[in-house]
Amino acid sequence: MRTKVKHICGQCEESFSSELAYLKHLCPASGRTPRNLETLSPKTKVASVLEKKILAAVQMARVAKKQYNA
Amino acid sequence: MAATVEIDEENGKDSSPALTHNIGNSNMGSADAANLNPIASPIAPGANSFEKWQLLHVVDMGTSSKIENIRVWRSGSLGANAIHLTNASISDYRGEAKYRTPTDDTSPYAIFPMPTSIPGSANLGIGGSLAGSLTKSGSSDFLVHQIQTTEAALAGSTTVMNYSYDETA
Numbered sequence A: 001m002r003t004k005v006k007h008i009c010g011q012c013e014e015s016f017s018s019e020l021a022y023l024k025h026l027c028p029a030s031g032r033t034p035r036n037l038e039t040l041s042p043k044t045k046v047a048s049v050l051e052k053k054i055l056a057a058v059q060m061a062r063v064a065k066k067q068y069n070a
Numbered sequence B: 001m002a003a004t005v006e007i008d009e010e011n012g013k014d015s016s017p018a019l020t021h022n023i024g025n026s027n028m029g030s031a032d033a034a035n036l037n038p039i040a041s042p043i044a045p046g047a048n049s050f051e052k053w054q055l056l057h058v059v060d061m062g063t064s065s066k067i068e069n070i071r072v073w074r075s076g077s078l079g080a081n082a083i084h085l086t087n088a089s090i091s092d093y094r095g096e097a098k099y100r101t102p103t104d105d106t107s108p109y110a111i112f113p114m115p116t117s118i119p120g121s122a123n124l125g126i127g128g129s130l131a132g133s134l135t136k137s138g139s140s141d142f143l144v145h146q147i148q149t150t151e152a153a154l155a156g157s158t159t160v161m162n163y164s165y166d167e168t169a
């Protein structure tokens, strides 16, 4: 399996040696542990209301291109 | 309670990759990095972005019994002279793409146009199949996508990636 993967929290940028360690950390950026359902982030609360078809929106697929005459 | 889901992105060499969980954005650019800064790493006209290798990761099923029917699309338009390609497809899905070092060469995985509205059925697989499902925590297949531009491409468009799935209580 893919055992060498380093795990990083995309919110606080801390690195972990295992997925379990990531899942257990209390994230200083989001204020919750990644699977803690007691203190959901606002986005996840919205998702839980929708139930069947949840949109997990990843904010921006931002496309930045250099001005070609810059 | 509903399942808890995050979007993850894998970066780096396939011999020593890093998986960034719960990414804050999917900025596309000239670097292989999660949450990249598009000002610092812009796509030069005529170039491609680095591929994105992303996963829909169910970290906790909650009280749900099944997650399936993953649909991925972009809302919002790219500028002219840029295209957005992906491995996601409702009709020609080629199975699970195995992670390999992201490239800004033309992707051999991202070959279908990214849908710009919600597809009528699943376009990203679980366990290699569009009919796949998760009954415990785990991840989808990799979503691979890339922006390709021509010399005439102009700076700056911002769009939104959307992920939808069906959840059975």
Ligand SMILES: [Zn+2]
Pocket: A009, A010, A011, A012, A013, A014, A025, A026, A027, A028, A029, A030
């Ligand atoms: Zn964190």
